[in-house]
Amino acid sequence: MKRAPGWLARSLPWLLLLSLALFPLLxxxxxxxxxxxxxxxxxxxxxxxxxxxxxxxxGGMVAxxxxxxxxxxxxxxxxxxxGGVTSAWGAWLAAVAVAGAFAAxxxxxxxxxxxxxxxxxxxxxxxxxxxxxxxxxxxxxDDGYSLHAPLLLxxxxxxxxxxxxxxxxxxxxxxxxxxxxxxxxxxxxxxxxGIRDNETRMAAxxxxxxxxxxxxxxxxxxVAGLAGALLASHNKFVSPSVMHWTESATLLVMVVIGGLxxxxxxxxxxALWLTLAEVLKLYTEYWRWPMGLLLVLxxxxxxxxxxxxxxxxxxxx
Amino acid sequence: xxxxxxxxxxxxxxxxxxxxxxxFAVEPGEIxxxxxxxxxxxxxxxxxxxxxxxxxxxxLVLDGADLTGLPPYQRVRRGLSRCFQVTSVFGADSVFDxxxxxxxxRAGSSFRCLRRRAAEGSLRESALALAQKFGLDAALxxxxxxxxxxxxxxxxxxxxxxxxxxxxxxxxxxxxxxPEDSAQMVALLHxxxxxxxxxxxxxxxxxxxxxxxxxxVLDYGRVLASGDxxxxxxxxxxxxxxxxxxxxx
Amino acid sequence: xxxxxxIEQILNGLGYGLMLFLLAAGLTLVFGIxxxxxxxxxxxxxxxxxxxxxxxxxxxxxxxxxxAAIAATxxxxxxxxxxxxxxxxxxxxxxQVIATFGIILIADDGVKAxxxxxxxxxxxxxxxxxxxxxxAELPYSAYRLLLLxxxxxxxxGLYLLVNHTRIGMxxxxxxxxxxxxxxxxxxxxxxxxxxxxxxxxxxxxxxxxMGPISAVQIGMGEAILIPALVVIVIGGIxxxxxAFIAALLVGLVDTAGRAFLPPLLRxxxxxxxxxxxxxxxxxxxxxxxxxxxxxxxxxxxFPARA
Numbered sequence: 001m002k003r004a005p006g007w008l009a010r011s012l013p014w015l016l017l018l019s020l021a022l023f024p025l026l027x028x029x030x031x032x033x034x035x036x037x038x039x040x041x042x043x044x045x046x047x048x049x050x051x052x053x054x055x056x057x058x059g060g061m062v063a064x065x066x067x068x069x070x071x072x073x074x075x076x077x078x079x080x081x082x083g084g085v086t087s088a089w090g091a092w093l094a095a096v097a098v099a100g101a102f103a104a105x106x107x108x109x110x111x112x113x114x115x116x117x118x119x120x121x122x123x124x125x126x127x128x129x130x131x132x133x134x135x136x137x138x139x140x141x142d143d144g145y146s147l148h149a150p151l152l153l154x155x156x157x158x159x160x161x162x163x164x165x166x167x168x169x170x171x172x173x174x175x176x177x178x179x180x181x182x183x184x185x186x187x188x189x190x191x192x193x194g195i196r197d198n199e200t201r202m203a204a205x206x207x208x209x210x211x212x213x214x215x216x217x218x219x220x221x222x223v224a225g226l227a228g229a230l231l232a233s234h235n236k237f238v239s240p241s242v243m244h245w246t247e248s249a250t251l252l253v254m255v256v257i258g259g260l261x262x263x264x265x266x267x268x269x270x271a272l273w274l275t276l277a278e279v280l281k282l283y284t285e286y287w288r289w290p291m292g293l294l295l296v297l298x299x300x301x302x303x304x305x306x307x308x309x310x311x312x313x314x315x316x317x
Numbered sequence: 318x319x320x321x322x323x324x325x326x327x328x329x330x331x332x333x334x335x336x337x338x339x340x341f342a343v344e345p346g347e348i349x350x351x352x353x354x355x356x357x358x359x360x361x362x363x364x365x366x367x368x369x370x371x372x373x374x375x376x377l378v379l380d381g382a383d384l385t386g387l388p389p390y391q392r393v394r395r396g397l398s399r400c401f402q403v404t405s406v407f408g409a410d411s412v413f414d415x416x417x418x419x420x421x422x423r424a425g426s427s428f429r430c431l432r433r434r435a436a437e438g439s440l441r442e443s444a445l446a447l448a449q450k451f452g453l454d455a456a457l458x459x460x461x462x463x464x465x466x467x468x469x470x471x472x473x474x475x476x477x478x479x480x481x482x483x484x485x486x487x488x489x490x491x492x493x494x495x496p497e498d499s500a501q502m503v504a505l506l507h508x509x510x511x512x513x514x515x516x517x518x519x520x521x522x523x524x525x526x527x528x529x530x531x532x533x534v535l536d537y538g539r540v541l542a543s544g545d546x547x548x549x550x551x552x553x554x555x556x557x558x559x560x561x562x563x564x565x566x
Numbered sequence: 567x568x569x570x571x572x573i574e575q576i577l578n579g580l581g582y583g584l585m586l587f588l589l590a591a592g593l594t595l596v597f598g599i600x601x602x603x604x605x606x607x608x609x610x611x612x613x614x615x616x617x618x619x620x621x622x623x624x625x626x627x628x629x630x631x632x633x634a635a636i637a638a639t640x641x642x643x644x645x646x647x648x649x650x651x652x653x654x655x656x657x658x659x660x661x662q663v664i665a666t667f668g669i670i671l672i673a674d675d676g677v678k679a680x681x682x683x684x685x686x687x688x689x690x691x692x693x694x695x696x697x698x699x700x701x702a703e704l705p706y707s708a709y710r711l712l713l714l715x716x717x718x719x720x721x722x723g724l725y726l727l728v729n730h731t732r733i734g735m736x737x738x739x740x741x742x743x744x745x746x747x748x749x750x751x752x753x754x755x756x757x758x759x760x761x762x763x764x765x766x767x768x769x770x771x772x773x774x775x776m777g778p779i780s781a782v783q784i785g786m787g788e789a790i791l792i793p794a795l796v797v798i799v800i801g802g803i804x805x806x807x808x809a810f811i812a813a814l815l816v817g818l819v820d821t822a823g824r825a826f827l828p829p830l831l832r833x834x835x836x837x838x839x840x841x842x843x844x845x846x847x848x849x850x851x852x853x854x855x856x857x858x859x860x861x862x863x864x865x866x867x868f869p870a871r872a
Binding site for chain 2: 183184185186187188189190191194198199200201202203204205206207208209212215
């Protein structure tokens with residue numbers, strides 16, 4: 001059916017993974033220390049974007065509140081650390097569970113609406129979460145909360161060591177990416193795309209539409225929660241601004257410019273957007289408008305995302 | 318006992334009564350045709366039975382199971398399937414992927430997310446068998462949207478049959494087909510009657526008289542008459558409202 | 567909490583609601599007629615606020631400042647419509663969200679380049695800076711009264727425009743059934759250009775009027791956009807009447823929530839909990855209102871389409 005990819009295409013992801021894994025070791029000699037943290041941040045945002053791409057690109061659910069789940073994950077870590085928890089894995093896992101639970105409730109309500117109403121109600125929920133975080137004076141309210149004590153990763157390691165956290169994040173991101181690729185060609189992935197393309201027919205074929213969408217929504221929320229938890233460890237700081245609606249919009253933007261429903265769409269969009277911002281910031285304090293211009297241009301010139309520019313006439317996979 | 322019974326189905330849109338206390342039954346192995354002029358409520362009736370529209374009143378029973386109020390997917394699991402008047406397939410996907418999606422719906426959980434679907438041999442085989450049955454095996458790799466109209470209609474019926482229904486609802490399967498495609502589809506429906514009972518909505522009277530065991534005539538949302546082919550053909554009222562206009566036109 | 571305080575808060579809420587209405591009216595018509603989601607509507611509001619503040623400071627004339635703000639913003643919106651928004655009508659909501667988010671980024675940097683990153687101080691007209699004695703016990707800000715008056719005046723004008731003029735009839739036709747309106751020979755694209763400019767004028771007016779009682783700063787457009795979107799969803803997308811009712815509702819709920827909820831909670835809950843919960847509930851009150859309305863009436867209070 002599909003042309004088998006050549007050896008170069010097949011080994012490219014592995015080469016990328018290898019070079020990313022070696023980067024912290026080589027960075028000092030190349031005077032690129034700062035970029036270890038930058039790439040770590042990139043990888044975390046890629047996880048959030050990949051989860052959004054799953055419901056947005058494969059599921060056709062235009063949600064404008066995804067950063068709400070990132071925030072829930074981050075604040076779960078804050079709450080646990082504040083309560084004396086020291087295990088990184090425990091805190092992160094809890095963040096996944098709590099964000100998934102929030103996604104279950106929010107999704108159960110939101111998925112009863114459609115189109116622009118779905119967009120608005122997901123936005124409304126994330127705004128509620130934002131207000132909730134602002135009012136949590138125990139966790140710093142508007143000023144945010146600094147995580148002073150490192151979280152322990154076991155075998156004598158903790159998340160304060162910049163390289164250790166980098167590798168953990170890289171491993172999790174790679175795992176998640178692999179999983180998302182597999183998910184796309186699994187029964188669930190096909191069912192989700194079928195619903196996106198023709199919901200009525202899928203209902204007539206006997207698919208439980210609502211449950212499938214909800215499951216996807218919960219999964220995406222849980223992964224966003226993981227990204228939020230890692231972001232807390234990465235920044236050692238959490239504030240309500242992680243859930244501002246413009247953060248949700250930025251995630252959406254990154255997924256769309258990368259490529260909706262394309263496996264490399266999330267990572268490519270995040271890499272392009274954040275790298276561009278980083279480079280522009282080196283030269284000017286007016287770095288936002290070129291990015292805005294880029295968005296307008298992409299909408300008109302490459303509506304299927306930058307990944308599509310590198311594809312042949314082949315269909316999205 | 319009948320395989321399927323609809324009892325007192327009622328639906329109105331605002332002040333307009335679209336389906337007015339309609340009752341009928343489909344026997345096992347039967348092709349039951351539903352005819353009537355445009356706007357008589359046939360498609361609404363199909364949507365009510367398949368659950369895409371909610372009933373205002375009435376009861377649906379299939380093979381002893383009460384379908385009333387069940388969501389569409391649970392009706393499918395209890396043996397009801399349908400195709401659409403306006404061809405409804407997954408246009409961007411290949412014929413093979415279309416069939417896989419339909420076969421997958423029947424074959425257990427769609428929440429599996431770790432196994433590659435392509436590696437599931439049994440799904441593949443069912444999809445290929447279906448393609449063969451409908452004469453679509455030469456077009457497996459083509460996108461559904463670029464198939465000729467007749468093949469798209471076949472694919473639509475094939476998708477509906479993939480769920481292995483006890484009762485298949487066909488909403489004008491011959492719509493827009495040329496004589497050759499029509500003849501093929503009629504032959505196909507003939508073969509299907511060994512697998513499933515069929516409720517057939519169709520305008521092509523030749524096909525209806527060829528295929529149907531029994532016919533119900535719908536007009537202004539009501540059942541005007543119901544009976545075997547001969548009795549409907551000769552029913553004076555039916556000729557007046559329906560066949561008469563058909564013959565003069 | 568006495569009666570005077572309550573009346574004062576209700577007046578504040580109505581004033582805020584009327585300003586939201588000015589924003590939401592344009593947004594809901596643009597949405598209703600062209601099915602276009604314009605996130606950059608808040609940027610027009612920001613433009614109005616900045617230009618008015620600048621002109622007021624330079625010339626000393628508040629009325630002149632408001633008029634200048636409206637004129638300049640309409641000009642900007644006209645360019646925006648021709649260059650970008652017009653090409654977005656046939657696209658899906660997602661493309662509209664992305665492109666208009668891009669416009670927000672450009673607008674924010676544009677404002678930063680023109681006026682700098684720090685907030686601008688917008689002053690009230692000196693004649694209206696003091697209070698007016700509404701009742702013996704109720705002094706109320708003269709400027710806020712102006713807001714109420716101006717808001718009501720514009721709402722009445724808009725009502726007459728939409729319901730009793732030819733262009734209004736075309737607008738309503740476009741909002742309730744665009745395809746039909748086109749078939750009947752309505753030049754929907756011209757109607758839309760008019761509506762977009764009208765929406766920009768109203769947004770600029772709201773920005774100019776709100777400037778002196780809120781912070782004139784980068785990001786003010788993004789902050790006000792969300793309540794305005796909530797208003798149009800509650801009111802029913804495309805309905806000006808719905809937007810009016812919903813704007814007043816949201817204005818009242820939001821203001822009342824902030825004013826009355828914290829003291830009420832303090833009365834029944836432990837102080838620490840009340841201090842946290844009060845602002846949180848007040849902040850989310852309008853979203854709860856929206857969720858409740860959508861559950862009961864999925865297409866809003868006054869659906870424009872049958």
